[in-house]
Structures are given as structure tokens and as C-alpha cells.
Amino acid sequence: MNLIRFYLDNGREVVGLVGQHLLLVLVSTAIAVTIGVPLGILLTRRPAWRGPVLGLANVFQTIPSLALFGFLIPLPFLGGIGARTAIVALVVYALLPIVRNTYVGISGIDPAVREAARGMGMTDGELLRIVELPLSAGVILAGIRVATVVGVGTATIAAAIGAGGLGVYIFRGVAVVDNTLILAGALPAALLALGADGLLGMLERRFVWR
């Protein structure tokens, strides 16, 4: 009941924060895909890099967000306070599932398929474009889906570095011990996560070859 009254009283602010939150997730996931998918493909071509790269992505995943922000604040281009720093942190957290799923998806393709394609005279680029990417699209999209859904939750930490988003209500609620405020941030974040999951699930089903 309190929550409904809160939303009625603060409608404009809520909409603004939801918008900030979505923007943070969209931009960071887009950057993570742009970096992560090529990186995953690269790992299938250079298997020796697999250990160090995935290991590093694993380590990034374990850095507490406040510690990561602390490291980022003094950096010239990536750091400071505000949305940019938050996006850098969110990209770092989103990389692992995308890189790993791209690598696993492509390297899991039956070697016979790959050999048949080579036998037909395909170049490396053609092999990737015509055979490997379509066959692994389901697994890669599943990775992006995980990264997005987790990102909606993680983006609440953006409020710790002045980047706004729904975390503002959570941080404010924790600071003044107001459960309504905490819920006001947590509930829409959970709904956004469910929405993103459903949307990407539909996309996944459409893209996967059956």
C-alpha cells in the first residue's frame, strides 16, 4: 500500500530512474557483446589463450563493485564518477558469460561439419559466417541473455558512483532503513529482469536452427 502511494507521489522520478537503469544496461550489454563475441571467436582460433582470457574474466567477476569503483575513479578515460564509470564496471561483469558461451558454442560444433565445410572449399571467414555462427547462435544468445538479466540486477550498484538508476532507491532505503524505499527500487528492477529474460528468450527461439 505504501509502495503504491510512493509511486503515485514520485511518478516522474521513478520513470526517470527506470530510464537511466535501462540505458545503463543497454549500453553496457551492447559494449560487452561487441567485445565479448569477437573475443570468444578469437579463443576458438587461438586455443592457448583460452585459459588466461577466461581466467581473467573469471577474476573480474569476483571483484566487489565498490572496490572496482575505487580503482576506476582515478583513471583518466574510463574512470571518474557518473554513468561512464558504472558502464565500465557493468561491461567488466557482463563479459564472462558472453565470451564463454561464444567459445563453448563454436567449439562444440561437430568437427565433421567443420571438415565438410572445409572440403567444400570454404575460407575461414565463410566457415565462421555460414556454418559456425548460425550453428552456435543459440548458445551465444543464451550467454547474452544471462549477461543482460544479471546486468539488470547489477546495475543497481551504479547508484554508488552517482550514475543513478533504480539502485538510488535501494541505497537511500538502506541508509534511512525504509523498507518501502528499498522495495521501490528492487521491485521494478526484478520486473525489468523478468522482462529482459522473456524478450531475449523469444529472440533466442527465433534465431536457433532446429
Place this chain on the structure above:
Amino acid sequence: MWSLIALCSVALGCHKGDRVVVGAKNFTESDLLAEIAAQQIERRTGLTVERKLHLGGTFVCHNAITAGQIDLYVEYTGTAYTAVLKHEAGPGSDSVRQAVAQEYRQRWNLAWLEPFGFNNTFAIAVRQADAERLGLHTISDLARVAPQWHAGFGYEFLNRADGFPGLAAAYGLHFAAPPTAMDLGLTYRALADGKIDVIAGNSTDGQLAALHLVALVDDRHYFPPYEAAPLVRNTLLEQHPEVGRALRELGGKIDDDEMRRLNAMADVEHQDLHAIAHDWLARAVP
């Protein structure tokens, strides 16, 4: 013989009356003062002390002590006055300590003992270099340059009754943009790295000096005094008056500089809390 001793100790351990539970809020100074209080009770009374440190914020500790989950913790008069009792901050709160002591006794049967002797107020802090260059000493001086400056505050300060909105009104503070809301710990680093120009830290914090930051004087006395003192359940003091006697020995023993030094030992030099408390007690309250 051994089994008899074991039986006695079990019997004593089960008897809640001979065990004192000490709580603390979730920051270094609160943990440190709780550890000092715990060791003082142990060495003066022989009672068993159980530590429940780093519990949470003011409200967690307040609920824990009123529910009897903890017997004592260290609270700040100004925080109790504004955040727990919901009184207005501002002028006329000189008698904060008396008012708080009286209301706590009546409403929750809790006793405020002798304050430790320091005032951990909000430190409106700027970089030392800026303060020297522009001759900033007071928050009134800050109001002069504020329109070109950016502030970053923790969520608690932005939302407390004795926090930013009242401060801005009292001093006519207007910054270049609304203050950035962020994690309190990160504001120190962001200020030191020049990303923001003003923060609201804690005046007894060990980090201020280490990062070359200075606190401006609250020349209009906006903030109430935040004197730290042990807050104890009266039922415990009645059962064990020796606990009250032991804790009163700590009254007035820690001034602002001493508290800053102790905090810095923990936060900057990363020394063990137990050892800091032990050494301080041996030296200051022999």
C-alpha cells in the same frame, strides 16, 4: 574435580545474567569503541562478554538493544536526537545530551553513560590545497565559492533530518549542480582525485588527514553535538552495578585527536582492533 569446574562454567555460561552482549554499528569507530568497552568490562568485572560487532546502522543497533538482543553499544547524542527521536536539528540543541538521556530512560529504560569526550560531527571537507588557495575556513566561506563547485554526498547525509537539505538552507549553499549521490566511502577518494570538490565525511575519520583533506568549521552551529557514549540497558546496570563503574572510568578519556589517531591505526595502518583497544586501555586507563 574437573567435571565440577566444567559443570559450573556451563551453568554460569547458560545464565544470561552473567554474560554481557556488546554490539556495534558497521564502521570502524563503533567497532573500536565497543571492543574497548568489552575489554574494560572483562578486566574490571570478570563477567563474560559476548561481542556482536559490525551489526548495521543506527536502526539495527537501536532495535537490537530495545529488544534485549544486546546489552550495550556506543551511540552518538546528535544521531539519537535527530535520527532516533526525530527531533529537528538546528539552533537550541545545546542540551541535546540531557534531552536524549531523559527520553531514552523513559521510553526504553536505557541509560546514557559518560561520553568518551570527542564529537564525531559531519565534516564538510575540501581538499587542503583548495582551502589554502581560496582561504576557506568555515562553511560560510564555502557558500561563497559553492556556485562553481560540485559536491558528492553519501545517501545517509542526503536523506537525514540533520543532513544536506537543512545544511543548504542554513548556509544558503548552492552548488553548480545538485550533489552527486554516491557511496560514502567512495566520496573520499573522488574528492582526493579531484572528481568532486566537497564531501560530508566524519570528523574523527582516520582517512581525512591521510588524503590531505580538511574539514570546514560549522560556524553557524547547524549540526548538533555528536558525542559518543555507551548506551546501556538499565536492567544490566541494576543487576551488575560494576559494569556501570567500569564504563564510567572511560568517560572523557578520548578527545577528537585521540579518536582520529585510533581510527587511523585501524583504517590507515590496518592494525588489529583487539590489539589497539588492549594497548589503549593499558596506557590510558591503567
